[in-house]
C-alpha cells in the first residue's frame with residue numbers, strides 16, 4: 001500500500017510499504033478514508049534526522065474496518081471508525097485513571113511509543129493502519145456525521161477541548177487563549193461551551209485573528225496591542241480567570257502565568273520539547289496561588305463527549321480545513337504547512 005514514510009529531516013516520501021496485518025487477536029485493520037497532517041508531525045519533519053529505520057508517519061485517521069482479530073467485540077468489519085491518536089489497552093491502572101498516554105501495556109517501550117507514527121507503531125498517513133486494542137481505540141461513527149466533520153476527533157479536537165477542560169472554565173470567566181492555529185481554534189470553540197464572558201484570542205497572524213473575531217473572540221496581536229491592558233479592561237484590573245497555551249512556547253507559558261489573576265488556572269496543550277523550563281514560583285505559581293495543568297491529549301476520555309456535539313452541530317470542525325490533497329501529494333502538503341504558505345491552517349489527505 002501507499003504510505004508517507006519518514007526518512008529524515010524534511011525527507012518524507014510517499015512510497016509503497018507492506019500492507020498492515022493483524023498481529024494480535026485484539027487488533028483491527030482500518031482502511032483509511034481521511035487522514036490529516038498535524039502540527040506535531042512537523043516536529044518530525046523539522047527535527048534533525050534520527051538513526052531509525054523508515055516508518056509510516058501520521059496519527060489522525062478515519063476509515064473503514066477491514067479486518068478484526070478474534071477477540072475484538074465492539075467493532076466489526078465494515079464499520080466506519082475514528083482512530084484515537086494515542087493507543088491504550090483499556091485494562092491497566094493507567095487507562096483506568098484516564099492517563100491513556102501512559103498505558104502500562106501500549107507505552108511500555110517509553111513515552112510516545114503508543115502514539116501512531118513512530119518506528120514501533122506505524123502511522124496512518126497511509127492507505128491502511130493496524131490498530132492495537134481496537135475495542136478501546138476505535139469509535140464507530142454515526143452515519144449522520146460525514147468524514148470531514150469527524151476526522152479531527154483523532155487528536156486536535158480533543159486536544160483543544162482538553163485545553164478548556166483543564167483550564168476549569170466557569171460561567172462568566174475571562175479566558176485568554178494563546179495561539180489561533182488548528183488547536184487554538186478548537187480551544188476557542190471548546191472554551192465557549194463552558195459559558196465564559198469573554199475569550200481573548202492572542203496570535204501574531206492578523207488573518208487568523210480576523211477569523212477568531214468571527215467566532216466571537218476579543219482579539220489581540222501583541223505586536224500591535226497591549227494584552228495586559230485589554231485583559232485589565234475586561235476584568236476591572238484583576239487579570240484573566242484562566243489562560244490556555246496552544247502554541248508550544250516556554251515564553252507563552254510564562255505569559256499565561258503573568259496574565260491570570262490570583263487563584264487563576266493555566267492550561268498547557270502546546271507541545272514544548274524544551275526540558276526543563278523555567279517558570280516563576282513566588283512571583284507566579286505560589287505568590288498567586290495558581291493551578292497549572294497540561295498534558296498530551298487523552299482522546300479516549302473526550303471522544304465520547306465530543307461526538308454528540310458534532311452530531312448535534314454544536315461544533316463544526318470542518319471550519320479549519322484549508323487544503324484537501326490526495327495522499328500522493330502529501331509531501332506538497334507538508335511543505336505548504338511547514339512554510340505557512342497559502343494561508344494554510346489544516347491539510348487533509350485522501351488516499
Ligand SMILES: [Zn+2]
Nearest residue numbers: 038040060155
Ligand atoms: Zn495530531
Ligand SMILES: [Zn+2]
Nearest residue numbers: 089092095103
Ligand atoms: Zn492500558
